[in-house]
Amino acid sequence: MSVIGKYPFQLSPQDCDFREQVSLPALGDLILQAAGKSADEKGFGMQKLNTENRTWVVSRMAIEMDRFPKWKEWINIETWVEEVGRAATTRNFRITDNNGTVIGGASTLWAMIDVTTRRAIDLQTVEGLSKAASGVPSIIEKPRHLPSVEENMLKNHEVSYSDIDFNRHANSMKYVEWMLDCFSLDWHQKHAIKRCELNFLHEVFYGDKVAIFHKHQEELSLFEIKRTDDNGICRMKLEWQ
C-alpha cells in the first residue's frame, strides 16, 4: 500500500460561499475527511479506535492556498503521515486540481486519547502507525503555537444543535465559521486568505457560551475563542493576500 492516500472530492453548493468558491471551513472538513479515510485504510483510523475506546484529536492545523477551487470542480487531496513521536504525529496534505496542478497544502498535528480517562496514549504503541511514518515533508510551513488574544471581544455564541458533531462536542470547523463570520461580506469579497493556522486547545459542548476575540495587524488577523469561564478553546491566525 502506498504511503500516500489520494481522495477525490467534487465541490457541492454547500461547500461554497457567496463567491462560488470553497469556504475555508468546508475545505478543512474535506482535509479532515481525507485524513480519516487514509487512517481507516491503514488500520489506525476511527473505525478501529471506536472499538478500543480511543480517539484521534487534532491539536494544530495549517492550510495554505494559491487559489480556492470553485463549485463543481473536482479536487484531489493527497495525504501522508510524516513522522510519529510519542505524544504527537504529523500528517500532511497536498491539494491538486483536475489538471494535476498543486493549488494548496496543509499540515496537521494529532494526538490520541483514551476516551474515558482523557489521557494521551503513547503513539509508539499504536499498531501500524510507526510503519506509516514516511518522512515525506510538508509542502507548507507547519502550524506553530499561537499567542493568546485578550482584547476586542467581538461576538458571543451559544453552542447549538447544528454545531455538534459525532463526538458530542462542537465541530472544529464550526470554530472557523464563527471567526470568519466576524468579517463583512465586503471584506471577504476584497480579501483572499493566503494561510490559516489553528490551535485547538479545549472542546466545547452543547449549551456552552463562548466569546470571540480578535486582533488585526496589517495583513494578519489573530483570533481566540474562549469559554465565558475564560478557558481558551481555539486560536486562529489568518494571513490575507
Place this chain on the structure above:
Amino acid sequence: MSVIGKYPFQLSPQDCDFREQVSLPALGDLILQAAGKSADEKGFGMQKLNTENRTWVVSRMAIEMDRFPKWKEWINIETWVEEVGRAATTRNFRITDNNGTVIGGASTLWAMIDVTTRRAIDLQTVEGLSKAASGVPSIIEKPRHLPSVEENMLKNHEVSYSDIDFNRHANSMKYVEWMLDCFSLDWHQKHAIKRCELNFLHEVFYGDKVAIFHKHQEELSLFEIKRTDDNGICRMKLEWQ
C-alpha cells in the same frame, strides 16, 4: 430522456448531525441539488437562466422521511416535474436507499422571476418546461400555506457571511438550521421529524436582523422567521414522530 432524473449522493460527515444521521437542512440541500441537476439536464436550469437574467425561486417545500439515512450511506434522489401552471410548477422527489427501499419523499413549488424587475415570469413561455410536465403525482402530501406565528419570540440572529449563498441572500436551508437550533440536543435525541413543511416568503440579506417565533402544539411545532421590520421570511411546520 426519461421524465425522472436520478442522482446518487453519499452522506459525508458534514451532512450528518450528532446522531450520525443526515440533518434536515443537509437533506434539503441534497434535494435542491437534485432539482438543480435535473433542470439543467432538461435545459431550463440555472445554467441556462443565468444567461437570461432569470432565476428559479422555491416558494414551498415538504419533506417526509420514514428514516433519516446515516453517515456513509448512499442514497438516490429521483425527481420529476409534475405540473406546470402559469405562476408555479410542482417538482416531486422520491428518496431511496442502497437497497432500493423508499425511505422518504418531497414535493416543492417553484416560481421563476426576472432578476432585475423581480417580477414573475409566465412559466408557459419557458422553453422545454411544459413538455417536462409528467403528471406523475407526489408520493407525499404537497406543501400547503402555513399560518403566521406571532407569539414566543425565541431567538435573534444577524445574517452573517456563512449564511449567504450564490444568490447573495441567506441560503434557504440556513432558515431550517436556525429553527432546529431552538431545540436542545436532548430533544433531538428523543424526537424524530416525520414531516417538515416550509413556506418561503421573502429573502434576507447580509446584516439583516431576524427573530425566530415558535409555537408548540402536542406533536406539532410551528415557526416563523421575521425581519425586525416585521416582514415574514419563512414559516415551518414540523410533525414529530
